[in-house]
Amino acid sequence: MTGPSPQQIVxxxxxxxxxxxxxxxxxxxxxxxxxxxxxxxxxxxxxxPLSKRVLTLPDEEPSWLYPAQxxxxxxxxxxxxxxxxxxxxxxxxxxxxxxxxxxxxxxxTGVTARQWPGQMQMQxxxxxxxxxxxxxxxxxxxxxxxxxxxxxxxxxxxxxxxxRSLGLHVTLIDPQPxxxxxxxxxxxxxxxxxxxxxxxxxxxxxxxxxxxxxQDGRFAGVQTDDGRTLAxxxxxxxxxxxxxxxxxxxSGLDLREGVVCDAYCRAADGIYAAGDVARWTxxxxxxxxxxxxxxxAAEQGAHAAANMLGPQQxxxxxxxxxxxxxxxxxxxxxxxxxxxxxxxxAGEVQSGRFVMAFIARGRVTALVGWNxxxxxxxxxxxxxxxxxxxxxx
Amino acid sequence: MNKQLGIFQVVVEDHKCVGAGQCxxxxxxxxxQRDEDGMVVLLQAQPDPALRPAVxxxxxxxxxxxxxxxxx
Numbered sequence: 001m002t003g004p005s006p007q008q009i010v011x012x013x014x015x016x017x018x019x020x021x022x023x024x025x026x027x028x029x030x031x032x033x034x035x036x037x038x039x040x041x042x043x044x045x046x047x048x049p050l051s052k053r054v055l056t057l058p059d060e061e062p063s064w065l066y067p068a069q070x071x072x073x074x075x076x077x078x079x080x081x082x083x084x085x086x087x088x089x090x091x092x093x094x095x096x097x098x099x100x101x102x103x104x105x106x107x108x109t110g111v112t113a114r115q116w117p118g119q120m121q122m123q124x125x126x127x128x129x130x131x132x133x134x135x136x137x138x139x140x141x142x143x144x145x146x147x148x149x150x151x152x153x154x155x156x157x158x159x160x161x162x163x164r165s166l167g168l169h170v171t172l173i174d175p176q177p178x179x180x181x182x183x184x185x186x187x188x189x190x191x192x193x194x195x196x197x198x199x200x201x202x203x204x205x206x207x208x209x210x211x212x213x214x215q216d217g218r219f220a221g222v223q224t225d226d227g228r229t230l231a232x233x234x235x236x237x238x239x240x241x242x243x244x245x246x247x248x249x250x251s252g253l254d255l256r257e258g259v260v261c262d263a264y265c266r267a268a269d270g271i272y273a274a275g276d277v278a279r280w281t282x283x284x285x286x287x288x289x290x291x292x293x294x295x296x297a298a299e300q301g302a303h304a305a306a307n308m309l310g311p312q313q314x315x316x317x318x319x320x321x322x323x324x325x326x327x328x329x330x331x332x333x334x335x336x337x338x339x340x341x342x343x344x345x346a347g348e349v350q351s352g353r354f355v356m357a358f359i360a361r362g363r364v365t366a367l368v369g370w371n372x373x374x375x376x377x378x379x380x381x382x383x384x385x386x387x388x389x390x391x392x393x
Numbered sequence: 394m395n396k397q398l399g400i401f402q403v404v405v406e407d408h409k410c411v412g413a414g415q416c417x418x419x420x421x422x423x424x425x426q427r428d429e430d431g432m433v434v435l436l437q438a439q440p441d442p443a444l445r446p447a448v449x450x451x452x453x454x455x456x457x458x459x460x461x462x463x464x465x
Contacts, residue, residue, distance in 0.1 A: 373431020
């Protein structure tokens with residue numbers, strides 16, 4: 001299966017990681033067969049706008065990753081509306097009966113939004129992952145008055161900000177003590193909580209949802225774990241996403257919380273994974289990580305593509321993420337871990353423009369900018385360095 | 394004729410920009426970021442042909458795919 005020069009490459013999943021890999025393969029001179037398959041019918045599009053401009057602008061259309069002709073121009077056989085069902089004997093088996101044999105395979109099937117038990121049985125409930133989800137949510141937001149968002153991660157916070165900017169009453173609930181605790185840590189998370197409250201959001205942290213309530217088959221609110229009943233007419237469930245690996249059952253791959261890979265993004269001989277679905281081995285710590293950020297997907301897709309064609313290079317990224325909420329642009333580099341010490345590295349919290357550095361074992365492990373894009377970019381090189389170097393000009 | 398001379402145009406769709414600044418990191422002669430919001434500033438729409446590899450890298454790295462190269 002893995003000769004020196006691949007002639008047939010198959011990529012399953014045509015979103016940020018898969019498309020980036022396909023383009024990178026052609027950029028690097030791969031001239032063999034290249035098939036890019038996806039279960040969705042839409043031309044590959046951007047997901048980040050789905051929680052932002054797509055919800056707030058009534059006529060916003062999908063933002064295509066590339067125009068349609070770019071795929072044919074690069075001899076990328078884009079097969080949409082076909083679901084991969086099985087990986088067996090060096091081929092991907094699709095739901096239309098077709099088998100796609102490969103010398104190299106990239107798994108980039110992403111994640112599926114988790115649902116709240118029972119939400120499908122009620123009208124007026126939403127998850128947000130695809131263009132179709134976004135369109136449906138946008139339409140229903142037009143008629144809604146009280147929105148309830150379960151989950152204050154990146155997606156929940158952005159949907160909250162979008163719904164609030166449409167003038168709706170929004171309640172945001174999460175059992176964590178602050179919003180976006182995982183990405184920002186407790187101090188920045190606390191500032192984000194202040195921002196949402198200042199914008200009039202009914203933010204209930206350290207609160208869990210006990211059950212959903214319905215009236216005449218329509219969502220009517222929730223009961224919280226501290227006994228309160230909160231009425232609402234539209235529910236958005238943003239409690240995270242599960243890696244889409246069901247189709248790989250029986251393939252022999254390690255599928256614990258994603259497609260497990262080595263430090264080269266390799267899941268098995270000739271088989272790679274990239275993007276939201278990939279749980280790869282970090283070379284320095286030996287830890288397995290899975291990152292759900294837009295830029296990471298493109299980077300990892302391109303990296304896996306290079307590894308498919310040539311000498312294996314370790315994947316050792318400094319992931320970048322961003323989140324736009326109200327007038328605030330939050331951007332970050334690196335990995336924020338529990339217990340890391342936050343230190344202001346530029347600007348001042350009071351002024352609403354600053355960069356927070358995170359320190360662990362005396363070194364800078366992450367940076368988060370708050371309306372400080374330029375400062376953040378200039379400090380990026382300090383990641384990995386001792387904390388004393390933060391102050392250096 | 395332009396293609397032979399290596400002349401190319403850089404086109405930026407600002408509304409797509411998310412302020413990641415990766416373009417500035419790889420091609421600082423061609424791109425900068427606005428101080429107030431980190432949005433891209435195109436310094437040269439028709440850079441020196443020698444800068445093409447750097448600009449191509451910026452095109453691929455941009456998380457919003459807001460940059461393109463046009464050979465006129």
